[in-house]
Structure formats: structure tokens, C-alpha cells
Amino acid sequence: MASENNESRSESESITKADSTVVEMPPSQPRKIALITGITGQDGSYLTELLLGKGYEVHGLIRRSSNFNTQRLNHIYIDPHNVNKALMKLHYADLTDASSLRRWLDVIKPDEVYNLAAQSHVAVSFEIPDYTADVVATGALRLLEAVRSHTIDSGRTVKYYQAGSSEMFGSTPPPQSETTPFHPRSPYAASKCAAHWYTVNYREAYGLFACNGILFNHESPRRGENFVTRKITRALGRIKVGLQTKLFLGNLQASRDWGFAGDYVEAMWLMLQQEKPDDYVVATEEGHTVEEFLDVSFGYLGLDWKNHVEIDPRYFRPSEVDNLQGDASKAKEVLGWKPKVGFETLVKMMVDEDLALANREKLLVDAGYMDAKQQP
Numbered sequence: 001m002a003s004e005n006n007e008s009r010s011e012s013e014s015i016t017k018a019d020s021t022v023v024e025m026p027p028s029q030p031r032k033i034a035l036i037t038g039i040t041g042q043d044g045s046y047l048t049e050l051l052l053g054k055g056y057e058v059h060g061l062i063r064r065s066s067n068f069n070t071q072r073l074n075h076i077y078i079d080p081h082n083v084n085k086a087l088m089k090l091h092y093a094d095l096t097d098a099s100s101l102r103r104w105l106d107v108i109k110p111d112e113v114y115n116l117a118a119q120s121h122v123a124v125s126f127e128i129p130d131y132t133a134d135v136v137a138t139g140a141l142r143l144l145e146a147v148r149s150h151t152i153d154s155g156r157t158v159k160y161y162q163a164g165s166s167e168m169f170g171s172t173p174p175p176q177s178e179t180t181p182f183h184p185r186s187p188y189a190a191s192k193c194a195a196h197w198y199t200v201n202y203r204e205a206y207g208l209f210a211c212n213g214i215l216f217n218h219e220s221p222r223r224g225e226n227f228v229t230r231k232i233t234r235a236l237g238r239i240k241v242g243l244q245t246k247l248f249l250g251n252l253q254a255s256r257d258w259g260f261a262g263d264y265v266e267a268m269w270l271m272l273q274q275e276k277p278d279d280y281v282v283a284t285e286e287g288h289t290v291e292e293f294l295d296v297s298f299g300y301l302g303l304d305w306k307n308h309v310e311i312d313p314r315y316f317r318p319s320e321v322d323n324l325q326g327d328a329s330k331a332k333e334v335l336g337w338k339p340k341v342g343f344e345t346l347v348k349m350m351v352d353e354d355l356a357l358a359n360r361e362k363l364l365v366d367a368g369y370m371d372a373k374q375q376p
């Protein structure tokens with residue numbers, strides 16, 4: 001995606017996906033239209049691929065940023081002038097701007113809305129709690145309200161997916177299911193609880209087809225580099241090729257139920273294909289500590305993490321979530337969903353990609369085009 005195209009893109013312009021993913025629809029079957037907030041994120045990019053593969057037209061709302069933030073969608077880009085193939089379209093909007101949400105709903109007329117946008121970093125939410133609540137909690141409320149008023153005015157049905165989080169369970173011990181009480185431990189988690197209950201309330205009060213997916217941690221080579229799994233695999237690749245020696249981490253004893261993001265977006269879609277709206281836990285049902293993640297990842301490349309990792313208390317959280325492990329029986333039973341990628345495969349997939357990335361960086365460093373020290 002050429003950066004100048006991106007900068008000059010007007011609201012009515014679009015960017016779309018590679019030719020190979022355009023799915024021809026029979027004339028009798030119109031394309032479904034999906035609207036995704038957070039399309040530039042890890043889950044947004046996997047969900048876009050999934051929906052395009054199912055013949056959807058996909059619209060994404062993106063935030064204005066002085067830095068380009070569409071890297072995870074570059075491979076999906078098709079020039080908007082190629083109108084028959086340009087099936088992914090991006091528009092500027094913001095969850096803090098209610099009028100933009102309502103306007104795009106009226107213009108796009110989606111069948112399904114996926115609210116994936118968030119300030120999603122738990123530790124950062126302690127630093128910017130007000131902003132986190134505005135985007136994560138009130139942002140979801142703004143979008144629900146936009147959907148509600150749009151459906152009343154248009155007489156259309158719009159299905160709504162809310163990205164919930166296992167962080168909502170916080171200090172409640174595992175296994176956590178849909179009936180487990182929430183005990184949030186961060187501004188992020190408390191905001192996700194509010195968004196969860198707004199969604200339930202709009203379903204009960206207005207009959208909206210609104211679902212909460214309570215997704216446990218889900219990772220991939222597209223994971224942001226300041227989440228612990230990607231932070232580890234990114235550093236590991238660079239350590240392996242000699243671009244860095246140390247990795248600073250916080251609490252290694254925290255345990256998480258880590259799945260593959262590509263599997264989890266399928267569960268989101270399945271929730272909106274059911275007859276009735278409901279809430280579902282999505283998890284692998286396996287727990288592993290950060291230390292186990294280090295063991296498997298470093299071990300895979302024949303390294304000992306103890307020679308490289310140092311504990312830096314700055315990465316400890318004011319209140320930690322010690323142990324998350326989901327019970328996804330309901331999703332398995334009702335949605336017929338199950339994870340395809342297990343823990344070891346996920347770790348190796350991430351290490352492989354980040355080793356390849358580190359090798360490319362090494363070429364640039366060796367050729368004098370990049371300063372190794374400027375990297376994570």
C-alpha cells in the first residue's frame with residue numbers, strides 16, 4: 001500500500017484485497033456486508049481474510065494517525081479503482097466520535113458489525129485509564145447506540161459482535177466459563193466488563209442481535225510487539241542472529257490460556273450465524289506460564305532463556321491477573337468450534353516468523369541501512 005495513497009485517501013475511497021481472495025457470488029446470493037472496528041489490529045486482519053474468503057464485502061473503520069497503521073492489511077490491498085475486486089474498504093472514524101459511527105452505519109448498511117477496536121494493552125491502561133475507558137467502555141456504548149438508532153430508522157437488522165476479554169475474570173480462579181463471576185484487575189478489564197454489560201443490556205432492552213465473545217489470550221505472528229508472547233519471539237529472533245543479547249521481562253509466573261488468533265476470529269463469525277444471540281467463552285482450555293513460553297520458544301532455537309532474560313520490575317503490574325484458563329464447552333457444543341492450533345505449534349509459528357524477520361533486519365544492519373540498537 002503506497003503511503004501517499006493512504007494519506008490522501010478520502011472517506012469515500014477504499015482499499016481492498018488481493019485478487020486471489022475475491023470470491024464470486026451466485027447472482028441469487030447477494031454479498032453480505034461486514035463492518036469492523038479495529039480492522040488494522042491482529043484480529044481485524046484475520047477476520048477480514050476470513051470474511052473475504054466467505055464472499056463478504058468488508059468495511060473497516062480506521063483511526064487517523066500521523067503514522068501509517070495499516071501494515072497488517074497491506075497484503076489485502078487492492079487499488080480502489082479496481083471496483084470489482086476492491087472488496088475491503090477503509091474509512092476514517094473513531095470510537096470516541098459518535099457521529100462518525102452513525103454516519104458510516106447509514107452509508108455502509110452492514111449486515112454484521114464486529115467491535116474489535118480498543119486500547120488493548122492491560123499495563124498501558126494503568127497509565128491512560130481515562131482514555132482506555134472512553135474507547136473500550138463508552139466506545140462500545142456509542143457503537144451499540146449507533147446500531148440501535150440505525151436499525152430503528154432503517155428498519156434493517158444488524159448483528160453485533162462485542163470483543164470481550166478473559167481479563168474480565170481477573171482474580172477469579174480457573175477454569176473460567178460464561179457463568180464465572182468477573183473480578184477485573186485493571187482499568188482495561190473494568191472497561192471490558194462495562195462493554196460486556198452494555199452489550200447484554202442492549203440485547204435485553206432493545207432485542208438487538210448482540211453477542212459477547214469472551215476470548216482468552218490469542219496470539220500470532222501479527223501480535224503487537226509489546227504483548228509478552230510477541231515480545232519474547234521478536235527478541236529471540238534477534239538474539240539468535242546476534243542483533244541483541246538481553247530481554248527484559250516482568251512476572252514470569254503469570255499463566256495464560258494462549259490460542260491462535262486465526263482460529264478465534266472464526267468463533268466470532270460463528271456467533272453471528274446462530275439463530276439467537278448469546279455470549280461465549282473462546283479458549284484452548286490449556287494454561288501455560290510465561291516461563292513455559294520462554295522454555296518452549298528458546299528451546300526450539302537451541303538457546304537457554306536464563307542466559308538472556310532479566311527481570312525488570314517496571315513490567316510488573318499494579319494488580320496482576322495470575323491465572324486464566326478457559327472452559328470453552330459452550331462454544332464447542334453450540335458453535336461447533338474448536339481450536340486447531342495448539343500451544344507448541346503456536347510458539348513455533350511465531351518463532352519461525354520472527355527469526356525470518358530478524359534475518360531480514362540483519363541484512364539491513366550489515367549493509368548499514370539500519371541501526372541494530374534502534375530495534376526492540
Ligand SMILES: C[C@H]1O[C@H](OP(=O)(O)OP(=O)(O)OC[C@H]2O[C@@H](n3cnc4c(=O)[nH]c(N)nc43)[C@H](O)[C@@H]2O)[C@@H](O)[C@@H](O)C1=O
Nearest residue numbers: 120122165166167216217226227228229249250251254315
Ligand atoms: C485476553 C487479554 O490478553 C492480553 O492481555 P494480557 O494477558 O495482559 O497480555 P500480555 O501479553 O500483555 O501479558 C500476559 C502476561 O505476561 C506478563 N508479562 C511478564 N513480562 C511481561 C512483559 O515484559 N510485557 C508484557 N506485556 N507482559 C509481561 C504480564 O504481567 C501478564 O501476566 C491482551 O490482548 C488484552 O487485550 C486481552 O484482552
